[in-house]
Amino acid sequence: MSDAHTTAAPDFHTRVVEAIATPGLTAAITRATLRQYEGRKAILPELGRPLEIRELAAKIKDHTLANLDRYLSLFVENVQRNGGQVHFARTGEQACRIIAQIGKDRGVRRIVKVKSMASEEIHLDHALEADGFEVVETDLGEFIIQIDHDRPSHIVAPVIHKTTPQIARIFERVIGTPYTEDPQMLTMAARAYLREKFRTADMGICGCNFGVAETGTVCIVTNEGNGRYCTSRPKVLVALMGLEKVVPTLADLAVMLKLLAKSATGQRLTTYTNLMTGPKRPGDLDGPEEFHVVIMDRGRTGILAGEYREVLRCIRCGACLNACPVYRTIGGHAYGGVYPGPIGKLITPLLEGMCEHKDLPNASSLCGACLDACPVQIPIPEFLIRMRDDLRQRGQMHWFQRLAFRMWRIGMKSKFLYSLGSRMGHIFLDGLLARDGWHSKLPPPGNVWTDQRDFPAMAPRPFHRMWKDLQENP
Amino acid sequence: MKVSLFVTCLTDLFYPDVAVSVVRVLRRLGVDVDFPKQQTCCGQPALNSGCGDDFRAVAARMIDVFEDSELVVTPSGSCCSIVREYFPVTFKDDPIMHRRAVALAAKTFEFIEFLEKKLRPDWSKWDLEFPGVATYHYSCHLRGIGITDEAIRMLKRFRGLEYRQLEKMDQCCGFGGTFSVKYGEISGAMVRDKVANIRKTGAEILVVNDGGCTMNIAGACRREGFEIKVMHIAQMIDQAMAATEQRRLVS
Numbered sequence: 001m002s003d004a005h006t007t008a009a010p011d012f013h014t015r016v017v018e019a020i021a022t023p024g025l026t027a028a029i030t031r032a033t034l035r036q037y038e039g040r041k042a043i044l045p046e047l048g049r050p051l052e053i054r055e056l057a058a059k060i061k062d063h064t065l066a067n068l069d070r071y072l073s074l075f076v077e078n079v080q081r082n083g084g085q086v087h088f089a090r091t092g093e094q095a096c097r098i099i100a101q102i103g104k105d106r107g108v109r110r111i112v113k114v115k116s117m118a119s120e121e122i123h124l125d126h127a128l129e130a131d132g133f134e135v136v137e138t139d140l141g142e143f144i145i146q147i148d149h150d151r152p153s154h155i156v157a158p159v160i161h162k163t164t165p166q167i168a169r170i171f172e173r174v175i176g177t178p179y180t181e182d183p184q185m186l187t188m189a190a191r192a193y194l195r196e197k198f199r200t201a202d203m204g205i206c207g208c209n210f211g212v213a214e215t216g217t218v219c220i221v222t223n224e225g226n227g228r229y230c231t232s233r234p235k236v237l238v239a240l241m242g243l244e245k246v247v248p249t250l251a252d253l254a255v256m257l258k259l260l261a262k263s264a265t266g267q268r269l270t271t272y273t274n275l276m277t278g279p280k281r282p283g284d285l286d287g288p289e290e291f292h293v294v295i296m297d298r299g300r301t302g303i304l305a306g307e308y309r310e311v312l313r314c315i316r317c318g319a320c321l322n323a324c325p326v327y328r329t330i331g332g333h334a335y336g337g338v339y340p341g342p343i344g345k346l347i348t349p350l351l352e353g354m355c356e357h358k359d360l361p362n363a364s365s366l367c368g369a370c371l372d373a374c375p376v377q378i379p380i381p382e383f384l385i386r387m388r389d390d391l392r393q394r395g396q397m398h399w400f401q402r403l404a405f406r407m408w409r410i411g412m413k414s415k416f417l418y419s420l421g422s423r424m425g426h427i428f429l430d431g432l433l434a435r436d437g438w439h440s441k442l443p444p445p446g447n448v449w450t451d452q453r454d455f456p457a458m459a460p461r462p463f464h465r466m467w468k469d470l471q472e473n474p
Numbered sequence: 475m476k477v478s479l480f481v482t483c484l485t486d487l488f489y490p491d492v493a494v495s496v497v498r499v500l501r502r503l504g505v506d507v508d509f510p511k512q513q514t515c516c517g518q519p520a521l522n523s524g525c526g527d528d529f530r531a532v533a534a535r536m537i538d539v540f541e542d543s544e545l546v547v548t549p550s551g552s553c554c555s556i557v558r559e560y561f562p563v564t565f566k567d568d569p570i571m572h573r574r575a576v577a578l579a580a581k582t583f584e585f586i587e588f589l590e591k592k593l594r595p596d597w598s599k600w601d602l603e604f605p606g607v608a609t610y611h612y613s614c615h616l617r618g619i620g621i622t623d624e625a626i627r628m629l630k631r632f633r634g635l636e637y638r639q640l641e642k643m644d645q646c647c648g649f650g651g652t653f654s655v656k657y658g659e660i661s662g663a664m665v666r667d668k669v670a671n672i673r674k675t676g677a678e679i680l681v682v683n684d685g686g687c688t689m690n691i692a693g694a695c696r697r698e699g700f701e702i703k704v705m706h707i708a709q710m711i712d713q714a715m716a717a718t719e720q721r722r723l724v725s
Contacts, residue, residue, distance in 0.1 A: 013657075013659070016657070016660055017659055020659055020660075020663050026663065026667075030667075034642070325645045325646040325648070325664055326660055326664070328645075329660055329663045329667070330663075362524075362653075362656060362657070363653070363656075363657050363660060364650070364653065365614070365646045365648060365649065365650025365651075365653045365654075365661070366522060366614075366651075367615075367617075368614055368615065368617045368618055369644070369645070369646065371617075371618075372617055382560075382563070385521060385524070385560075387524075388522070388523065388524025389524040389525070390524075391524060392524040392525060397524065401523065402525075405520050405523060406528065408519070408520065409520065409525075409528040409531050409532060411514075412483075412514045412515045412532045412535070413514075413532060413535050415511065415512045415513075415514060418483075418514040418515075422487050438693075438696060440697070446655065448654075448656070448658035449654060449655050449658065449693075451662070452654075452658050452659075452661060452662030452697075453662065453665060453690065453693040453694040453696070453697045454693040454694075454696040454697045455689070455693055456488055456692065456693060458487045458488055459487065459488060459489065459490045459491070461490065462486045462487050462490055463481045463485065463486045463490035463494070464481075464486055464511070466490055467509045467511070470494065470497055
């Protein structure tokens with residue numbers, strides 16, 4: 001069992017400092033995210049009018065969310081009509097229990113897994129291992145994470161924080177691969193190791209990128225073929241699905257698929273796009289004999305009813321992570337939740353508790369790169385601001401800051417006080433502490449600024465005082 | 475054309491020369507500029523810190539101050555984006571204030587945006603010369619108001635100026651208002667990355683069209699002992715226009 005998430009520093013600032021101090025981390029993450037960011041920018045114009053497609057995708061999701069009860073019932077009905085079984089889980093624990101029970105009832109010993117963020121959310125692997133199952137992650141990135149008892153740090157590229165030499169040493173240590181920094185050799189080693197697991201697994205678990213209501217189809221997208229092996233070879237298949245993952249029709253699915261791979265990795269489509277509609281039918285050569293879908297709420301209906309509903313549009317492409325300067329700087333682990341990056345700054349507080357994660361919505365420069373990248377146009381910066389306000393209203397703002405803004409407000413509402421205040425600042429603060437027009441050591445809270453860089457002194461005369469001259473001498 | 479200057483608090487207090495240049499450039503282009511003297515701040519620091527009530531109070535005052543202006547021009551994309559993107563949203567439940575906020579948003583422009591999209595001056599009348607090597611930092615809040623490469627197009631009009639593209643030009647410098655004093659470690663790492671990329675260009679002039687970014691980037695350059703001239707594009711246009719006028723006088 002991985003213990004990485006219990007040993008991580010409890011405090012956001014400490015995690016950030018540790019991340020920034022980790023040699024090579026920022027560089028590795030910047031390199032990888034930039035590649036995907038540039039890839040996305042290069043391929044999106046192929047859509048002709050990408051902005052309109054993104055608007056359409058947002059509309060499809062909004063429409064579905066507004067009618068979620070209807071589309072979910074339709075989805076369930078169609079899964080059952082196709083011979084599948086549907087289970088509902090209100091909490092993560094329930095979802096884990098349901099899946100474990102399916103395994104126990106069928107005498108399952110070995111489980112192979114496709115990468116799934118929903119399963120990360122509920123720590124499914126650990127729960128199943130605690131119940132005595134052997135669980136094998138088969139996505140290469142997730143496999144590396146699993147054998148190193150680490151945690152994923154990116155929604156799409158879980159192992160983005162590791163360098164090739166680090167991975168080579170893990171392979172050497174855990175599965176006995178002779179040390180090599182050749183990614184292809186490492187991949188072949190993982191492939192050989194996993195092949196046997198695939199062949200002998202009794203159950204496959206996958207997530208669900210999209211659930212198509214009109215057909216009862218579960219769609220997953222992967223790049224490595226492991227997804228197809230996991231969902232077709234074992235006798236029992238379980239798909240774990242967040243309840244917001246439903247789309248009404250196959251035509252809607254097409255819109256989403258057009259955007260997902262392009263936004264995530266700069267690919268036209270992922271290498272594999274699996275559409276699974278029920279268990280193996282008579283005459284089928286392969287496919288699972290049992291097809292289960294576990295539909296999980298876990299706080300999602302709460303989000304649906306609240307003022308952050310649009311976060312449920314998210315298709316987990318990771319484009320906002322790749323675009324985010326904060327993510328590029330601190331990596332995914334420092335966020336302290338399963339979902340890192342800009343979308344994680346909203347989802348983690350909404351799912352796991354706002355007051356417990358109050359740093360997340362605050363630790364953003366609100367640069368807007370995430371909104372620019374989001375294929376379904378979630379207003380992330382606006383929501384971050386709203387959440388900061390919510391946190392204040394829940395008493396999570398330091399009294400000093402609250403007082404400072406109250407005084408600031410009084411000052412800004414009066415031209416006289418504004419000028420007086422800034423003059424006093426100039427005379428006392430600049431006059432006493434600035435050298436050559438700059439501060440290099442300000443008293444608190446300005447010290448946070450000057451710990452990092454210099455701060456300019458104010459100009460000798462503000463523009464307000466210069467205007468008269470400008471009027472008189474045009 | 476009649477324009478009111480919205481100077482913004484940072485430009486007023488820290489970079490008043492930028493505003494002087496804005497006024498001079500606009501006047502030379504035949505624009506009648508006035509300056510509503512009651513103006514202070516748009517309220518952004520409160521908004522970004524989650525003090526929505528304080529923000530609304532200051533924003534309402536800002537709407538009052540510019541109510542009678544025909545057009546509003548500001549040398550800061552960031553403050554412009556607050557007026558354009560957040561004023562209407564914040565008053566959405568108050569029909570009268572909302573209408574006034576929408577009206578202000580519709581007539582407010584960032585300086586370069588105003589030149590390129592609204593005024594469209596005939597630059598051929600001006601022999602804009604600015605010798606040197608320059609690079610340009612794209613300020614984040616230009617995204618929200620739909621500005622892309624307008625400033626670069628303007629830079630390319632200068633005779634004698636070599637423009638060098640900045641790596642990760644559109645990556646935030648790490649300012650983010652109160653973010654810079656709440657999450658100093660992240661903000662500091664971001665601005666050091668920005669400075670490293672600026673160094674790589676070998677440019678002698680860094681063009682930054684926003685007071686917040688200027689404060690942050692220039693402060694980090696100074697801390698590292700890295701000497702570079704940080705300028706707002708209005709100052710460059712102003713200087714080049716003044717030089718043209720000078721040459722005209724001489725001849």
